[in-house]
Amino acid sequence: MDFLVLFLCYLALVLIGVVMICICSKTHHLKGLVRRGEQIFSCIIPECLQRAMQRLLHYLFHSRNQTFIILHLVLQGMVYAEYTWEIIVYCQELEFSLDYLLLPYLLLIVNLFFFTLTCATNP
Incomplete structure (x- = not known):
């Protein structure tokens, strides 16, 4: 039940974020909000x-690297580790087939x- 709630x-949250981005991109509030935030943080x-x-963001989003591939593989591994931890015990108690x-x-x-x-091949 905890997984379902989470x-x-x-x-x-994803749907609210998508809706907000769609609304803000049509009304140009997003650009103004980003500019104001940029001005505040540039002073601090x-x-x-x-x-x-800026160099880090350029490396991550504008150059070809393996960062997101590794992140995806790690997240998939963590999901399956959690699956193993939670589900396998119940399946063995119910005597499901291997x-x-x-x-x-x-x-x-x-x-x-x-x-x-x-990800590794050239489009």
Whole structure:
């Protein structure tokens, strides 16, 4: 039950974020809000940190790197570790077949293989 509540909260936040971005992008409030925030933070944060952050953001979002591939693989691993921790015990108590228990791991391997292949090849 905890997972369902957390998932619904996550889904609600994502939907609210998408709606807000759509509304703000049509009315240009988002650009003004970003500019005002930028002006406030430029007075507070030293310039050397601003330049370092700009270089980091450029590296992450405007250059070809493996950061998000690794992040995706780590997050997938964490999800399946949590799955193993929570679900496998219940499935063994109910005496499900080993095939049913290993099916998600087979699908994970196929998913990660094609994800990595898609990210590594040139479009």
